Amino acid sequence: MRPILTRRQKDTILAGIFCVVALLVVLQLWLLTATMNAFMGGDHTVVWPAAVASLGCLLVNLWLLRRLVYLQRAGT
Amino acid sequence: MNPPAGEVPRTYPDGKPLLEQPHWQQDFPTDVPEDDHVARREFVKFLVLTSGAFVAGQLWIAAASSLRKNGRLPRQQVSTVAELEARRVVEFRYPDEHEPCLAICLAPGRYVAYGQKCSHLACAVIPHLDKGELHCPCHNGFFELSDGRPIAGPPRRPLPLVTLEVQDGVVFATGFELRTI
Numbered sequence: 652m653r654p655i656l657t658r659r660q661k662d663t664i665l666a667g668i669f670c671v672v673a674l675l676v677v678l679q680l681w682l683l684t685a686t687m688n689a690f691m692g693g694d695h696t697v698v699w700p701a702a703v704a705s706l707g708c709l710l711v712n713l714w715l716l717r718r719l720v721y722l723q724r725a726g727t
Numbered sequence: 728m729n730p731p732a733g734e735v736p737r738t739y740p741d742g743k744p745l746l747e748q749p750h751w752q753q754d755f756p757t758d759v760p761e762d763d764h765v766a767r768r769e770f771v772k773f774l775v776l777t778s779g780a781f782v783a784g785q786l787w788i789a790a791a792s793s794l795r796k797n798g799r800l801p802r803q804q805v806s807t808v809a810e811l812e813a814r815r816v817v818e819f820r821y822p823d824e825h826e827p828c829l830a831i832c833l834a835p836g837r838y839v840a841y842g843q844k845c846s847h848l849a850c851a852v853i854p855h856l857d858k859g860e861l862h863c864p865c866h867n868g869f870f871e872l873s874d875g876r877p878i879a880g881p882p883r884r885p886l887p888l889v890t891l892e893v894q895d896g897v898v899f900a901t902g903f904e905l906r907t908i
Binding site for chain 1: 767768770771772774775777778779781782784785786788789791792795846883884887904905906907908
């Protein structure tokens with residue numbers, strides 16, 4: 652049985668999701684600048700691991716967005 | 728007009744209850760918290776889109792890294808030892824004509840060479856032998872003359888190092904090394 656959440660509970664969960672997504676996007680920004688710096692400096696070893704990590708962040712973000720849309724549907 | 732039991736009452740921007748709202752608001756009540764939810768969801772969507780753009784950037788770097796050529800660079804004559812020690816700074820281009828470089832004589836028998844493009848935004852750096860530094864006039868970046876590392880200003884990466892070889896009184900460039908630290 653799906654739990655019935657009050658608006659206040661939804662608010663808290665929404666704020667949590669928002670914070671995690673924002674944090675992951677900032678992490679991706681840092682990853683991109685660090686990777687670009689390494690690439691311009693001729694260090695190619697970090698390029699693919701950083702791309703995979705960034706992709707992982709995107710997947711988590713997409714999952715969180717999906718949860719958020721699900722949460723905002725009536726009756727959940 | 729009171730909300731059913733168990734439901735959180737709607738709130739309005741001025742904080743007053745529904746009965747004290749203007750008629751148009753009572754006829755078309757806006758659910759402000761619900762409105763906020765939608766705004767936040769739209770913002771999260773935008774953040775996820777940004778996240779996707781960052782991944783695209785990472786993949787572009789990875790693709791560029793994979794396509795970069797890693798061949799051995801040619802051995803190219805830069806100058807003679809006598810000329811380099813007399814002039815102290817000799818300009819040359821290596822490994823191709825689009826890469827200006829500087830060969831510098833720090834002391835007799837002690838030579839270094841760097842790519843001349845500043846690691847910040849590729850302006851040409853100017854050597855100041857008396858001060859022991861290379862200066863980028865565009866944004867006031869400074870590099871150490873002896874090793875090419877950044878010492879002041881916006882540059883964060885050292886100048887590219889050109890490896891030199893001396894043979895029979897002639898100085899040759901043998902490699903071009905990009906550096907992060």
